[in-house]
Amino acid sequence: MAEAAPQESAPDSTAAPDDPLIEALRGLLGERLSTARAVREHHGDDLSFHAMAAPDAVAFAQTTEEVAAIMKFCAEHSRPVVPFGAGTSLEGQIQAPEGGVCIDLSGMQQVLEVNQADLDCRVQAGVTRKALNHHLRDTGLFFPIDPGADASLGGMAATSASGTNAVRYGTMRENVMGLTVVLADGRIIRTGGRSRKSSAGYDLTRLFVGSEGTLGIITEVQLRLYGIPEAMTAGVCSFETLAGAVDAVILTIQSGIPVARIELLDEHQVDAVNRYAKLDLPLKPTLFYEFHGTETWASEQAELAGEIAEGFGGANFQWATKQEDRNKLWQARHDVWFANLALKPGAKGWATDVCVPISRLAECILETRKDIDETGVLAPIVGHVGDGNFHLSFILDPNAPEELEKAEAVNERMVMRALSMGGTCTGEHGVGSSKKKFLQAEHGEAVSVMRQLKLALDPQNLMNPGKILTV
Structure with missing residues (x-):
């Protein structure tokens, strides 16, 4: 505690x-x-x-x-x-x-139950993902949703977080089985349960997942767990062009290769990672891969992905099977936020994301990169591209308001570009206050239904007001 x-x-x-x-x-x-x-x-x-x-x-x-x-x-x-x-x-x-x-809620740190035979657990909202996996270390199980930051599981449910493993294991929305929620009037309700499926009533669990504290306060979370794979193989591959790297991702997914993680770093992001994590990756668009399964299975899938990468100009494939090598690689990926801030000492960062159908990913990323370069802002690109999600980290001088104005313009164009391609204004960061202006463009009349739900559960508009919706 x-x-x-x-x-x-x-x-x-x-x-x-x-x-x-x-x-x-x-x-x-x-x-x-x-x-x-x-x-x-x-x-x-x-x-x-x-x-x-x-x-x-x-x-x-x-x-x-x-x-x-x-x-x-x-x-x-x-x-x-x-x-x-x-x-x-x-x-x-x-x-x-x-x-x-x-x-x-950070003091609510109890793992309340672990049901090994049924692959599920129940935790208080303040338990972080790393703390849960440390608790599970002797069970042969793990919780795979990994947004990078050591976020609390209640917060991850509230924002419907995902991360690097989402291409294989899904997001919080698919891995939350039930919740304990305190409503605006102080009532305590429990949604969902431990059964793997149910047809009983409204799916209130999914209503609160992603609600960002605007409908109630999540205090406990029932989660799916997974067996730790026998083998994990990670790899890094550099490409001559950003288009080649993205096209390799698209064909890998379309070919049904069960990759666990596939992350894209553009050359600007690779430069930041090299400096911060003391790596020596070529300054080119780069993919980080990871495969889970038996040793033979993981090796076979890695080989197939490597062949696809070579067809799109991928080279210098390096594989890491030792845990310490994999940890170093993925820690470097998770530290991109701090690596980007280090590019411009004294700067502040603004992270934003969109998600598009996988078939439109190359077009969306390339047009966004062109827009960034023409505008002249500093904004490396990194993405969980296996599910069509990518991020910008604008690195801005807090004493230069014109930089923020340029970043806002790039962000708005990127979001509208993604929406025009059938995508979403945010794949995992959530709406908060900064993206609620895009909700109407994405959901249309459905926003009025969201507003009705909000007022039905929170008629005084006390729960995290000003976020997601204007009431």
Whole structure:
């Protein structure tokens, strides 16, 4: 269990000194309620290029029942609530533009049950993916969804996260079996269950997965688990052109080769990775591969993928079968955010993503890369291209507003390009506050139905207001 937040002698809060809600919460939580400026600002600032917006107070909850009690107090006083897991969101999900109370779930770190025979488990929302896999280390099982950051599993469910393994194992949406959720009025509900399928009633689990804290607060998650493969083989291949690399991905997927991971780094991203992780990859568009299975199976599939890559100009194929070599490779991939920031000391980053049908991937990436180069912003491309998802990391000078304006224009063109190809404005980052303007273009009249659902469950608009929808 995480340590309780210490109480501060100088709260420095925007809330009134005799605020009845703050006093009620302090009576409930004691030292686990913080109104210190530093704590509030930390909880109102994400990893990306969004303005910090601090809550009035931060409540460090440890049980579902505490979350429900906090929510009832907030509902009684008509005050907004913003849930917080690990703070790794990228689209403005955790900012508190209307103040209110941030409920920090990071202290909810219990793995509640592991059912080895049925390949599932139940965890509290604050458990991170790395902590879960550490807990499972002696069971022969693992949880494969890997967004890169060591995010909390509650937060991953709330944003429908995915990551490098999604091409084989799917996203959180396919791997969440059930949830415990606290609603806006403080009611506790449990959705789904442990059975592999059900036809009983509305699928409320899928309603809350991806809702980004706007419909309720996820406090427990029931997850699918998988057996650890006998063998994992990773490889790196460089290409002469970005088009060749993307076309190799498309044919690999269309050929039915069961790749577990297939990641694209353009030459700008490779340069950043080389500098940060002390690698010596050729400064060319590069694919990272990984295959899971028996030793023979993984080797055969890797060979087939290598043949396809060679047909599109792939060369310098290097394979890594030792765990330490694979770990170094994938750690370098996961550290691209920090590698990109290191390209421009003092800069801030803005991460964004889209996803398109695999057949339109090459066109979308190439047009986006051309747009970036013509605009003159610094924005390496990396992507989980096996499922048509790619990311930009804009690296911007915080003292040069014209750079942000250019990045916003590139981002808008990229999103509209993806939508015109039958894609989505975000494959895994979520909508938050920064992409809600694209929701109408993507979903049309369905947005009005989303709004009706939001108001039915949260009539006071207390749950993470200003995110996903304007109510």
